[in-house]
Amino acid sequence: MTNRSRKTIKDVAAAAGVSIGTASRALNRRGRVSEATVIRVTNAAKKLGYQPDAIAQSLRLKSTMVIGMLVTDLSNPFFAGVIRAAEKRLQQAGYALLVGNTDNESEREGALIDLFRRRRVDGLIMGPCAAENVPLLEDLDQNDVPIVGYDRDVGSDQSGLHVDHRRAAYEATRHLLNLGHERIALLSSSSKLSPGRERIAGYTEALAERGFEPRDDLIRAHKSSMDFVASEALSLMSLRPAPTAFLTLGTRMLAGTLQGLRQNGLRIPQDVSVLTVGDTDLARLHAPSISTVTWDLELVGQMLAELMLRRLDKSEDGAPQRIIIPTQLIERESCGSPGA
Amino acid sequence: MTNRSRKTIKDVAAAAGVSIGTASRALNRRGRVSEATVIRVTNAAKKLGYQPDAIAQSLRLKSTMVIGMLVTDLSNPFFAGVIRAAEKRLQQAGYALLVGNTDNESEREGALIDLFRRRRVDGLIMGPCAAENVPLLEDLDQNDVPIVGYDRDVGSDQSGLHVDHRRAAYEATRHLLNLGHERIALLSSSSKLSPGRERIAGYTEALAERGFEPRDDLIRAHKSSMDFVASEALSLMSLRPAPTAFLTLGTRMLAGTLQGLRQNGLRIPQDVSVLTVGDTDLARLHAPSISTVTWDLELVGQMLAELMLRRLDKSEDGAPQRIIIPTQLIERESCGSPGA
DNA sequence: GTAGCTTGCGCAAACGTTTTTGCAATATTG
């Protein structure tokens, strides 16, 4: 079998003894074709192993069936899980997922948006990022490419999905306050991004409810490299009076914090309580296990896909929608009362 | 600015007062065009914000500049890290990455291969998978779509990259043997996949060197769901005589094992030693920290991309290449001598 | 038995590029 070159619809048409137009209509069961030729064409296609060329279809139909997804870090499990779920749902609907990693650099983000645009993605899902590539996005939007943001406000009126980081931080802080903590150190992801800002707001709000002022020296919102966070944790513990609890409000903050505390020989929760955001193997299985405020990654990915599909479905009204994902507190062993 | 519809090369040509053929040649600096018109066309393009349509280019040039990547689990950090690195390198070379998640189901894998094929990906990177969709792959290969396998042999003569799982398991086992362990329980990922097979082979080899026979009741190679692994760990510890060491040779085995051991109140390393494969936050920061045999994820992703790019570069000889990624043992606190 | 309606299908245009070909106009050569 000299299967060397791909078969085109031309080959199918020839094999079935019809014109290519008819072959196309037969394969897509569209327009007026007799049942007899539908069968002839279908058989010919099967025999030849014909599959329509998606590129040519895209060109003609002006739809690539590809969704682009942009995140700051593909390997962050909190993105990876979301991507996985989104891919699954989109695949069901016949879409493929093109991924891009921005490393939180606005330049790379811009380049990727451009790339996706040139590639004519049918839609774009964007994770949080400091960069303001708003003009590029608006241009896409104007060209009928729906954009859904994930923990990110993307300009004017785009759809978005937001984890309720504010409430998460609020609940977490309240939990610690209820245990009697007053000096709660906050290690957060960058306050330039929406999640970071929201978290700090939630923290502040909970403090304010009890009449406490947030103290700037207790808040560290920077990069999340592990070593850096470890040294921040140490520096926080050397304050006098030292904080009695740590709130690590960034998905990658926990590891560094634990490392820092361990280096200093501090025990959890006797010497200091720890509460983190985002559930991981580490939080679950650390000794002691770490209490956490978390949310459903699968749900996030699924809803992102759903939001996108709804925007893509012309029959629906394409009104942008905003979805808030709730969080829940899981109590474990890492929080106690200060001085207990 | 009524930027409503995308600009095509036709608009650029019109604006520059030349034919579209000339515009194309000017923009690509190819063929015979005068410097003057190059400038005129370039300016017109810039003013209009023109960007060539990648779909049309793909159709004409028969190259999509897209690489497909198929893994069993996008959210497994050991794949996510690799994907991240691969995407980075491929992006540098102008390629975009289309991802697919197989969930280890051969059916989904087949569907995705088909999808990628229809989408005309320029190359395919495939992670380990139990399924034998070899005919599909050979068909791709015959159509000049290079395939590079990651921890997977993909049929006849494709390029491949392999982490040295056999040696990893061998070294790990030897390490435990040197400490005096004789009953070493093995929790491995499925033996149907290449990594699992190799690991068991390495384990067996190390045992054989010391004149030990591998005991079937000490080897569990199944699914890696956390609860299942935990119960397996418990069942292993209830053997008499009980194993004195655990070798968890699957990237997701450690969590379940630790959970199982903890449920039983067993101390590491006093009651049982634990050695795992693949470094994670959990292994690093668990108390006690867990010794591990690991490798460089970034390197894997980078080399996969590199391998692919080399196959795609027609100027190179396209000879398939095989790369072995070395592993190294990191000693931590989780391994001691039995009965010590 | 003819007018009109329906059916099935071929033809050709279109999607947005790149590349080949051909043809003038200009430049080079003896």
Add this chain to the structure above:
DNA sequence: CAATATTGCAAAAACGTTTGCGCAAGCTAC
């Protein structure tokens, strides 16, 4: 200055689809 080589560009073909249009044949109805 005539013959020839070179240059710059327009026109058209091609990539693989889908789809609007028109035409012939068969059917219904008066």
